[in-house]
Amino acid sequence: MYLSLFGAIVCVVIMFTMxxxxxxxxxxxxxxxxxxxxxxxxxxxxxxxxxxxHYKRTLKLMHKMHKEDDHVKNYRPQILVxxxxxxxxxxxxxxxxxxxxxLLMHATIQHDDPSSKVYSSTRETI
Numbered sequence: 001m002y003l004s005l006f007g008a009i010v011c012v013v014i015m016f017t018m019x020x021x022x023x024x025x026x027x028x029x030x031x032x033x034x035x036x037x038x039x040x041x042x043x044x045x046x047x048x049x050x051x052x053x054h055y056k057r058t059l060k061l062m063h064k065m066h067k068e069d070d071h072v073k074n075y076r077p078q079i080l081v082x083x084x085x086x087x088x089x090x091x092x093x094x095x096x097x098x099x100x101x102x103l104l105m106h107a108t109i110q111h112d113d114p115s116s117k118v119y120s121s122t123r124e125t126i
Contacts, residue, residue, distance in 0.1 A: 076102035084108055 015023040079094045081104070091106050098104045 078103040079105070081106045082109060 012023075015026070077098060079098060079102070081091050081094045083090045083106070085108060091104075094104055094106075
């Protein structure tokens with residue numbers, strides 16, 4: 001954190017030593033944009049860098065894992081359960097097979113009006 005702050009201060013000092021007019025114009029434009037965004041107050045969720053890094057790392061490892069051959073010792077079943085939320089016994093049975101160390105997806109097929117173009121997604125845990 002302090003190293004980043006030090007780097008930012010050094011960049012500002014270098015900006016002003018190279019061309020103080022350009023640096024001043026840059027700061028004025030920055031303050032105008034900042035004031036505009038503060039005034040508008042957009043409702044935006046940019047997400048966290050930790051979540052983005054975790055997603056990127058997971059995707060990279062999955063691509064790497066796809067290139068390797070399967071082996072009996074590290075077999076993990078991948079189960080897709082298609083049932084309603086009223087029939088939880090099937091999901092519990094599939095969970096007992098995977099024991100939390102494999103991929104288990106539970107999907108519910110909903111019969112909605114086909115003319116409706118609004119789709120909903122919910123998450124449930126066992």
